[in-house]
Amino acid sequence: MTAYLITGASIVGAEVADLLIDGGEIVAIGNDLDRPEDVEIIDGSGLIALPGLVDLHTHLREPGREDAETVLTGTRAAAMGGFTAVHAMANTDPVADTAGVVEQVWRLGREGGYCDVFPIGAVTVGLKGTQLAELGAMADSAARVRVFSDDGQCVWDAALMRRALEYVKAFGGVVAQHAQEPRLTQGAQMNEGALSGVLGLTGWPSVAEESIIARDILLNAHVGSKLHICHLSTKGSVEIVRLAKKRGLEVTAEVTPHHLLLTEDLAASYNPVYKVNPPLRTKEDVEAVREGLADGTIDIVATDHAPHPVEDKDCEWSAAAFGMTGLETAVSVVQHAMIDTGLMSWADLADRLSYRPAAIGQVGDHGQPLEVGSPANVTLIDPAAQRTVVPSETASLSRNTPFDGMTLPGRVVATFLRGTPTVLDGKLTK
Ligand SMILES: NC(=O)N[C@@H](CC(=O)O)C(=O)O
């Protein structure tokens, strides 16, 4: 195994120093380090070294929709985005509701070698919301599932949600809720407000998200288990989670990069690339989720990378699939929305995109501070770089990025997974 010496990088949370990676671990940090033979030197001046990023919410589409993404292509995109671990959502075909499917996804991640894949298990059989899936069997499988979600669907039956929270409590698992009251969002196409009226598209009201979040926080307080809120998007949701945390209630929440930057106004183009669940909201909501992320009310950023093939997006708005890609642009969008605006530091970014998602997902090898003895999961960022997003340049199989044509700051220069580079000089190593 080649050793790597990164010289003069700004090590997040510490000083500018050299960082020596050997045998899958960080073996030394300091200045004027002894150089082993056969060491490859990477000039880190001007670069920021972060712990490898961890995504708690990725759609890899395999099995079933390999025309949109596979574990291999999705993890290549993840590595390009600086991620060393992703949690793969269960809404595949077949659904990841058995030990067999989660083990298959986990193994494909290992074989690919770009990024560790931690499968998320479905809460209910077939995501149908009527019968609990084999949560224990998935937890005990080789994939060691700890996060369960029907993402794409809301676990709307309160009794079933309660049972799921009770069941996972036995092994310290977490239920990640896609908070969408189905009766309030029938046929919904975009954020409900003045603009949805003007555009003639059925509205998705904020209260459909907020009512489920409030209900689930109360249910979870009753059960004493672990609840995580997927892709929170409204000002009211931030306020509910803030109040819950103030009262000492256990809940964690995520926001996506796109909800930190984009607003519902983009729907006026009727371009389905901007169609997503939950919908892009208002400027006021964007400000509130930024504030919530900065003050720790929202624990993490998760991409909700949702690749879709051209035929599912290149059609009229109401017929198009919900979802946008996000792995390769996540750090740049967070830098733009949160760091370059002075709301957050790079140390905060390491917290929201590595330490905390690893803690919520319980993936011990990841989200460790860059210290001697830590596994060498490391991401190098050039914060001074600028790049214009070109959809055809993606490593993903799908091109539905909403950032097409935007110039964003920052570039992932290198990603190391347990000491092996998956990305060097901004390019995949294999
Ligand atoms: N976010 C989306 O708009 N779509 C996701 C499902 C989801 O995250 O709810 C998908 O699977 O395509």
Ligand SMILES: [Zn+2]
């Ligand atoms: Zn969802």
Ligand SMILES: [Zn+2]
């Ligand atoms: Zn999702």
